[in-house]
Each structure stands twice: as structure tokens, then as C-alpha cells.
Amino acid sequence: MSTTLIHNGRLIGADGVPAPGWVLIDGERIAACGTGEAAPAGADTCVDARGALILPGMIDAHVHFREPGLTHKATIASESRAAVLGGVTSYMEMPNTVPPTTTLRAVADKQAIAARDSAANYAFFLGASETNIGEIAALDPREIPGVKLFIGSSTGNMAVNSPEALEAVFSTARVPVMVHAEDDSIIAANAAAAREKYGNDVPVGEHPSIRSAEACLSAAKRAISLAKAHGRRLHIAHLTTAAETELIRGEELVTAEATPLHLLFDSGDYAALGSRIKVNPAVKSRADREALRAAVADGRIAAIGSDHAPHLADEKRGGSLKAASGAPSVQFALPVLLGLFPPAIVQARYSAAPAALFDIRHRGAIAPGNYADIVLVDECAPYTVGDADSASPCGWTPFAGVSLRHRVRDVWVNGTLTVSDGRLTGLTGAKPLRFDRPADPEKTA
Numbered sequence: 001m002s003t004t005l006i007h008n009g010r011l012i013g014a015d016g017v018p019a020p021g022w023v024l025i026d027g028e029r030i031a032a033c034g035t036g037e038a039a040p041a042g043a044d045t046c047v048d049a050r051g052a053l054i055l056p057g058m059i060d061a062h063v064h065f066r067e068p069g070l071t072h073k074a075t076i077a078s079e080s081r082a083a084v085l086g087g088v089t090s091y092m093e094m095p096n097t098v099p100p101t102t103t104l105r106a107v108a109d110k111q112a113i114a115a116r117d118s119a120a121n122y123a124f125f126l127g128a129s130e131t132n133i134g135e136i137a138a139l140d141p142r143e144i145p146g147v148k149l150f151i152g153s154s155t156g157n158m159a160v161n162s163p164e165a166l167e168a169v170f171s172t173a174r175v176p177v178m179v180h181a182e183d184d185s186i187i188a189a190n191a192a193a194a195r196e197k198y199g200n201d202v203p204v205g206e207h208p209s210i211r212s213a214e215a216c217l218s219a220a221k222r223a224i225s226l227a228k229a230h231g232r233r234l235h236i237a238h239l240t241t242a243a244e245t246e247l248i249r250g251e252e253l254v255t256a257e258a259t260p261l262h263l264l265f266d267s268g269d270y271a272a273l274g275s276r277i278k279v280n281p282a283v284k285s286r287a288d289r290e291a292l293r294a295a296v297a298d299g300r301i302a303a304i305g306s307d308h309a310p311h312l313a314d315e316k317r318g319g320s321l322k323a324a325s326g327a328p329s330v331q332f333a334l335p336v337l338l339g340l341f342p343p344a345i346v347q348a349r350y351s352a353a354p355a356a357l358f359d360i361r362h363r364g365a366i367a368p369g370n371y372a373d374i375v376l377v378d379e380c381a382p383y384t385v386g387d388a389d390s391a392s393p394c395g396w397t398p399f400a401g402v403s404l405r406h407r408v409r410d411v412w413v414n415g416t417l418t419v420s421d422g423r424l425t426g427l428t429g430a431k432p433l434r435f436d437r438p439a440d441p442e443k444t445a
Contacts, residue, residue, distance in 0.1 A: 001027030004415070009049030009376065011035060011366060016344035023054055025372040026417040028429065033366050049376050052409060055347055056366050057089025057373030058334055059354035061145065062178075062237055062257060062305030064326065065091075067113060069098025074310045075391055076110070077117035079330065080430070082391040084119050084418050086331040087374035087408040088306075090363060090433055091120055092145045092354075095127030096158050102127045103135050107144060111432060119418055121363075121373070125178065125434040127158055130165045137171045141437040145358045146176040146235065151183075151219045159184060166222075170230040175437070176358065177227070178235045181219035182281055187211055191321065202320040205270040208282040210320055213241040216281050220244050227253050235357060238262060238307050240281040242291030245300055245362055255302040255357055258292050261316040261398060262332045263340055264305075265289070275316045275323035276398045278309065296349060297341065303353040305347075306333040310394040325397040335406040336399060338377065361436040371431075372415035378407045 004025040011021030013035065024032040024040055032040060060083065066074040083091055093110065095101030101110060107124050114122040125148040126139055136147055149169055150158045160166060161184060170177060190210040194202045202210070220236055224247065224282075227234035236256040239245060248254050265277050266286040277283050295301040315324050337346045355364025362370045382403045387396040394414030411419035416429030 003031065003113060004045040004047060005043035006047045006049055006054060006374065006376070008037075009052050009054040011054050012344050012347055014299040016342065018053060018343055020230060021054060023366060023374060025374070025415050028371055029051065030366065030368055030370050030372050032368055040117050042438065047410070052376040052378050053343055054366065055087070055343070055375045055377060056351045056364055056370075057375055057378065057411070057413065058087050058350045059090045059360065059364055060088045060308070060330055060333070061092045061159065061303060061354045061358060062094065062259075062307050062308050062349070063091045063330055064094045064096065064307070064309040066097060067169065068109065073312055073315075073394060075117070076113050076122075077119070078391070078393050079118040079310070080114075080117070080122070081424055082328070082331040083308075083410065084411050084413060085391050085422070085424065087334040087375035087377065087411055088330055089375070089411065089413045090122070090360075091330070092123045092125060092358065092433070095125050095148050096150075099352050100127050100129070100134045100158055101125065102129045102158075103386045104139060114430075115432070118430045119424070119428045120413060121431050121433050128160050129158065130160055130162060133172050139175065140439060141175045142435050142439060143432070144175060145433070145435060146178050147173045148178050148180070150180045151223055153309065166226055166362050170226040170232050173232055176233040176235050178237055179223045180220075180237050180280075181216060181223050183215040183218040186215040186218060190215070194320065197373050200321065204275050204278055204320050204323060205267070207270070207278055207320045208267050208284045211280055211282040213243060213284060213288070216241050220247055224248075224251060224254055235303075237305065238281060239292060239295070239301060240284050241288050245291050245295040249300055256300070257303045257305045258296055258301045259305060259307045259329065260336045261307070261327060261329055263289065263292055263296065264399075264402070265338055275318065276327065276396070276400075278316070278320070278325050279309070279327055282324040291339065293340065297345060303348065304333070304337065304350040305354070306330045310392050312394055313396055327394070328390060328392045328394055329398065332385060332399045332404070333365060334375070334377070334408060335404045336402065338406040339404055359435045359437050360433055372412050375408060376410040378409050379405060381405070383407075418440045
């Protein structure tokens with residue numbers, strides 16, 4: 001196996017401060033790493049990091065890559081390449097495709113596509129439905145990261161609302177349950193009031209009033225109650241409100257995620273950006289945004305996921321009730337986050353935490369024996385993102401017009417240089433993610 005020495009870079013130290021350091025890759029794994037200028041000699045290839053941050057590959061536990069069935073928007077091939085261009089070396093993909101990923105056969109079909117096409121390491125959530133408890137009971141927890149449960153409808157209309165089905169999901173799941181938490185009854189009442197006021201052309205700025213903070217809080221409370229009643233691990237996707245950050249405080253079984261889009265924008269941005277930032281749950285007030293940032297900083301929000309969800313530009317036309325909800329985010333998530341938080345927090349929330357929460361061994365940290373998923377990030381002069389920079393076939397980004405000061409330069413996936421100087425190399429070392437759990441956790445001694 002060949003060896004690669006990355007030197008003259010900066011590693012995040014135990015104190016959270018970047019310090020001079022180096023990493024030695026041997027085949028697929030990290031052989032050694034250290035601080036200071038000295039490094040082992042004799043590597044087959046030497047890479048001068050030129051002062052760049054050396055980070056573990058980001059692990060994005062929340063992406064929508066649209067395949068199968070929605071490949072006019074995106075594919076596993078296209079979006080995994082957008083991911084590695086953004087320093088994301090592993091992803092866990094959501095089930096609201098066509099058909100929805102609510103059977104183990106559908107999961108296997110996606111795994112086969114990814115084995116052929118993916119540029120990043122991959123895994124696929126099994127979606128919950130009103131009728132697939134048998135599939136949830138039969139899943140192998142070593143191969144599937146979790147069960148995705150929509151308490152509230154979003155793209156794909158996979159909502160599970162009956163009390164019986166919700167109880168069954170939480171009583172059966174042997175893996176973390178990731179919940180999209182919005183209350184459909186509250187949303188329906190808010191939408192009816194908006195139609196009464198505006199007719200069918202409801203302005204997009206009304207989106208946070210329709211998919212309101214009350215709707216999020218109601219569903220989150222329901223999910224937490226179910227998790228506690230059944231002793232199950234709950235991960236609440238894309239928090240958007242200050243109230244939710246307080247709701248999860250001190251809950252041992254409950255963790256949560258925030259997205260770069262909700263951390264960067266607030267409801268005042270609808271006037272300029274319109275449906276570009278129309279996502280579910282909605283971007284809400286500035287006070288909510290500031291509460292999310294504080295919760296990421298102090299660890300109440302354990303993880304960050306991009307909720308990458310591309311739509312064609314034509315599908316984003318219309319107001320609050322017509323434009324598709326979702327935005328492509330994975331390519332620029334890391335540079336955006338590095339503009340909001342110190343590198344140590346970004347590394348912890350977007351790499352280490354997903355690895356820990358979903359039981360992924362040997363990823364999420366620069367450490368000997370771990371897989372060599374490594375990202376070099378340059379701090380640079382400010383530059384402005386444009387739609388033309390998007391690698392996704394949808395051809396736009398919600399971050400167009402945003403000024404950034406970090407660029408992803410080089411990316412290794414399991415020791416294979418997949419991005420060099422900001423460009424894809426055409427090589428990939430991608431693998432299926434495996435989860436460090438017994439086949440039947442209920443029988444664990």
C-alpha cells in the first residue's frame with residue numbers, strides 16, 4: 001500500500017485551537033498524526049498543506065439525493081460529488097424518494113446504486129410508514145443508520161400521524177429514530193387562514209407563519225414523549241426555534257440537529273431570497289436563529305446536517321403554498337459553518353457527533369487507525385458564491401451572494417484523493433458505512 005504524508009498544515013488540538021501538524025496515510029487508514037513541524041520521512045507522496053486546516057471528513061446525516069424516481073432533480077452520483085467538493089466524505093440519505101425507501105429491498109436498491117456511483121461513503125435510512133413495522137423489526141442495525149419518521153408532511157408526503165403507528169415505530173425500532181417534527185393539524189389551520197387572507201397566492205414570507213414555531217414545538221413534544229415512554233434514542237432533525245432548544249435541554253435520550261441554512265438566514269431574508277430559502281421546517285425569526293447558534297455553540301444541538309434537498313429552479317417558483325420546499329446545501333455547508341463557528345465546534349458537530357450518535361467507528365476524527373477521510377480547508381480572501389459554482393444539476397444554491405472566507409482544497413475518501421485543488425480527480429475510495437451495533441441489541445448481555 002502507498003503512503004501519503006500531509007504536512008505543514010494545522011490540526012485542531014485538544015484545546016480547540018488549530019496548531020501546526022501532520023498526518024500520515026497508509027492505504028485506507030491514518031497511520032500516524034502529530035503536532036509540530038517534524039514528521040515521518042519516507043512517504044511515497046508528500047502533500048504540503050501550506051497552512052490549511054486539516055479536518056476529518058464531514059459526516060452529513062441528513063441529505064436527499066433524489067434517486068430513485070426523482071433523477072430529473074439530482075442523482076446519487078451528482079450529489080455525492082457535490083458533497084465531496086464541500087468536504088463531506090460520508091452521508092446518510094433520506095427515504096422520501098420514488099418509491100419511498102420503506103422496505104429493506106428499497107434500501108438494498110439504493111445501496112447497489114451507491115456502490116456503483118457514489119463518490120462518498122454512504123448509508124440509507126429506512127423510512128417509517130403507517131404499515132411497515134415488519135420492515136423496521138427486520139432491519140440489520142449494522143447496515144442502516146436509523147429510522148426516519150415524518151411527524152408532519154414534507155416533500156414526499158410520508159407523514160405518520162396515527163397514534164397506533166407512532167407507538168409501533170418507537171416500540172419496535174432498535175436504531176435511532178430521526179424525526180421531522182411538525183404538526184400537520186396546526187399547519188393546515190395556518191394555511192387555511194393564509195388562504196382566507198391572500199387567496200391561493202400566499203407570499204413566501206408567510207411560510208414561517210404557516211409552518212409555525214407552534215407546529216414544530218407540538219410535534220417535538222410528542223416525539224420526546226414517545227421516545228421516553230419506550231426508552232428509544234430520538235434525533236430531532238433541523239431544529240428551527242428557540243423553544244425547541246430549551247425543550248431538549250437535559251433530555252438523555254434526545255439529540256438534535258441544526259442546518260447551515262437555518263443558522264445563516266432568518267425571516268428577514270425572505271424579502272431578498274424568496275423561495276430560495278423556503279424549506280421545511282421554515283426559516284424563522286432572527287431571535288430563533290440566534291438561539292440555534294447558541295445551542296450549537298454550547299452543545300445542546302449536538303449535530304449539524306445539511307438537509308441537502310435539490311429542486312429545479314422552475315420547481316421553486318410560486319409563493320408559500322406552491323413553491324417546492326428544499327434547497328441544495330451540502331457543497332457549501334462546511335465553508336458557511338466555518339464562517340459562523342470556530343473550527344473546533346464545526347469539527348465536533350459536523351463530523352465527530354454524527355459518528356458518535358449513529359455508532360460509526362473509525363471515522364469522525366483525525367486519529368491513528370481511523371479511515372483516512374481527510375479535508376484540507378484554506379482560509380482565504382473573501383469571495384462571493386454564485387449559482388454557477390453549484391455542482392448539483394439543479395444549477396443554483398441558496399448561498400448565492402454570500403461572502404465566504406474558507407475553501408475546500410483537497411479531500412481524501414478512505415485514503416483516495418478525490419478532490420485536488422478544488423476539482424474532482426475522477427477517483428473514489430467510497431465504502432458503505434457500517435454501524436458498530438450488535439445484530440440484535442435486545443439480546444446484548
